[in-house]
Structures are given as structure tokens and as C-alpha cells.
Amino acid sequence: MNIVKWITNFFSPPTKESRMDLGRRNILAAGIVGLGGGLLVKAHPLEGGRTYNPGLVRPPGSVPESEFLDKCIRCGECMKVCPTNAIQPTMLEAGLEGLWSPVVKTQMGYCEYKCKMCTEVCPTDAINKLTLEEKQKVKIGLAHVDKSRCLPYAYTKLCSVCYEQCPLPDKAIWQEETTVTTASGAKVTVKAPHVNAERCIGCGLCENKCPVSDQAAILITSVGETRNFKNQFLTSDRYSG
């Protein structure tokens, strides 16, 4: 009998003191704030695949952006566990609604090819659990060579750092031998790097190790990321997802 009494008492308490008395109007106001928050998320440009933030590279295994914001609780477990310190809290990269959610900053660290710790620790599955084989196929972004900063392209210097660093067994960077003219008029042969977009997973090791230290000559952006099937530019990728 106590249980029945308890259930009825829970919804209409017998004494005035045991009521919470939050006030219907106040609850309504709070509800409207929540509703407004939710609707403003829907109105955000990043919602619905209208545009993408090139700098918003999420950790491997992340679910599509709108689902990500539904699930991520900004706990920082992935930031703590990342062995290269690559996962950082966002401020406004994902909008105010994405405040303090994780982003891979390849200038800070890189996504270690043999590691999948962030997929292990996420308590809400905003980052899905993956096996190492699955994780090594997930594209978190794509590398782009900046020809105006790259040593072989812009400064006629020999450099193979990005090619050598690329952790993929069959290399996502290939080199083209080109003859360029130096300032003194001499002809030198350099190896100009190109990115194989079919292979590149966007781990960022090339950007992280690039000798152009402040803003690397090879940059990771989010295009080509596996999780957003519309954030693609190669037709084969775009329609295979």
C-alpha cells in the first residue's frame, strides 16, 4: 500500500511543504529557453550539411555533426587520453552549441596511426568504439599542400619530410621530380609532394612534422571526412557513403 501512496504522493504531495513549488510559469520559461536552444542549433549553418568548418576535424569514429552535438558531453576524456595532445577543446569552431567539444588540432599533435584510445574512452558513444583496423580506415580529414609555403614548390629547397612521415603502409603522399630555377639562376631538381586523396586519412602527422613551423605547408582540413557523407569532393567518395 505504501508504494501506491508513494506514487500518488509523488505527483500530488499531501502537505504544502513537500511540494517543490517551482512555479508553472518559471518551468514554462525554462522550457522555452531549452526549446530556443534546440531550435537555434537547428538554425546553425553547420547543421544539415550546408557548409563545413575546415578546421573542425573531429576525432576518428565521431558520429555526424548534428548527432555528435546530441551525444557529446564535453567531458574531456578523449582530450586526456590522446597520447599526442592533438585533441583540444573547441571554443567557437563548432558554434556556441559545440563549445568545449573535442577537435583534432594537427598543429598541436597528430592522430597516431596505431592508437584508438579516444574511441575507447568516450562514455556516450559520440566517438564510436572501433577496432584498430577500422580506425585506420576512417578519414578524419584530408591533407592539402600549400604551394606558396612548401619548400620544394616555393623555395626550391629539397624536402621530403611529409612523404617520409606519412604513416600509411603504402603512403598517401607521392613525390614528383621537378626542375626549378633558383634565385641565382641555377637549375635544381626537387621532389614536389602531392596528396593521394584516395588514401589519405587526415591523421596530420605530415602537418605536425612539416618544417614550416607556424603554419605548416601541408594542412589538414575536414573535407573528405568519413562521418559527414556530404563533406566530400571526390565523386567516388561522395556517392559511396
Place this chain on the structure above:
Amino acid sequence: MAKNKTSLPVWLRRLTQTVFLLLFIYLFYRTAYHQDNTTGGPVGFFFNLDPLIMLTVWIGGHAVASSLFLSLITLVATLIFGRWFCGWVCPFGALNNLFTSMRGAKRKDLLKTATYSVRQKTKYYIVVIVLVGSFFGANMAGWLDPFSFLYRSFATAVFPAVNAGIQGLFDWLYRVNPIGINALSEPVYRGFRHYFLTIAQPHYFWGMMFGVLFGIVIALNFFRARFWCRYICPLGGLLGIVGKNPILQLSVDADKCKDCMECVLDCQGGAEPQSNETWKPAECLYCWNCHSVCPTKAISFNFKAPGVKS
């Protein structure tokens, strides 16, 4: 009036709080890269106990990581024992409790701040905002969820700062070597290096901001006892709503009560335990301070038909 000795339930509470806070720090420390690419254990244990996270992820994401269903235990326990979780388990609560007990407030100041304030309803409105928001696609739980807040602050601010502090101290000792202390300090440093320090100093953008926010929340304990738990914590609010008619209830023996108000001054949640009529179960953290401090032993906790106060 002679001060009572701290009673056994309070010591038990302090023990479990310490255990859970240390467990939190240990699991935090264990959340690191290991050779076999696993964490080797449930490092997200506290998040699994958190029904606010379970609810918002469920409502917003329509799918829940199965480990989050552990939080149903918290909910069921709250139906019986009220906000026992806040007082006995929550590591952030333990931390706030620790800093609350550090303040040296005087009786006349406490009389102004220890009683219930209607502002304490703020946390329930935060719960409503968070739950409605998650229904419409904005998961706002993480910003103010106590475990998220604590973990994030530890990860991006406290831990990097402690790491830098220890490293800097031993670097300085090694360089200056006052009174040949290196013979002593270097083995200690090797111990730190082996067991605690990270290989490279962790750096986080906006670490200062997270540190300042954490510091503000800790400092607010000097303004009101367990300010965070009373006014802000959405998990506390959710547990308060669920545990507003608990089976375990406080009862005051009016014949014994001398109206000394000691219980009110020691109350962590502003639940006003001085009488059956004023006691607010949704604010009570079941810390047993009132029971411990009462000079005439007028206060007790009993299992009763829920919703009915004696």
C-alpha cells in the same frame, strides 16, 4: 553547550567520499595510452553512474551506450535514499564539501547563509532547460554536469598545471642543487617520472579559462556551503526531483529539540533540518551532519511511508 563528537555515519560518509574522490582521480590518471590500446578498465565509471547524461543522450541521440544504464541504479537508489548520491558518492560534491569545511565562518554569519534560499531552485530550472534542449537537439548537459565539469577541469587545467609544477620544481632543484639535495631529489623525481608525469608536458588551448572557472566554483564554497551543489548542479537538481519524496526521511523529536539551530548551521544543502515541517528532502544531501551535531540527539533518519512526514 559542549560540542558533540562527530558521529559514526558522518565518519562513514567521509570515508566513502574520500574513496570515491580518490577513485575518480585514479581513473582519471588511468585514462592514458597503454600498449594494448585499451584503458584496461572502466575509466568512465562515474559517467556511467550519471542519469543526467543517460537521459540527455537518450532523448537527443535516440541511442544510449549500454554502460550508461548503470545510472538506473543511481535513480532507484535516489527514490529510496533521496540525494544520498550527492552526499556520499559524487567526487565533485566531496571536493566542494572539503572546501566548505575549510572556511572559518562565524555563527552569526552562518545564520544568514545556512538556511534555505529560493535561489536554490535555479538548479531545477537548469535541469528543465537541459532536458527540453536535448529533446530539440542541443545537448547542454555537459557544460554543467558535475562529472563533465570536474573531468574537463582536471584534464585541461589542473593536471597540466600540476604536471608543470612538479617538473619545474625538480628542474629547478637539479639546476641549483642547494646543499647537495640532488642526491635526495633525483630518486624522487625518477619515481614521479615513472609513475605520474607524462612523457611530454600536456598543453590545452584555453586551459587558463577552464582553470579559472574551476577556481570560481571552488571559491564559491566560501560564500555558501556547497554552493555548486545547492544552486547550480543539474545532476543534483535531477536527483532532487526524483528524490523529493524519499523513503529514508529525517525526523525531529520536537520534545527533545531545544531550537539551538546547530543543525541548520551545519547543514550542507540548506535543507533546514530543524523541524519536520521545514525539512526539504530535495535539498538534503543526507550528510548526517545535523544528526551528528544535535546536542540533544533529537534528529534521526528513519524509513517511512514516502511522502508522509511524521
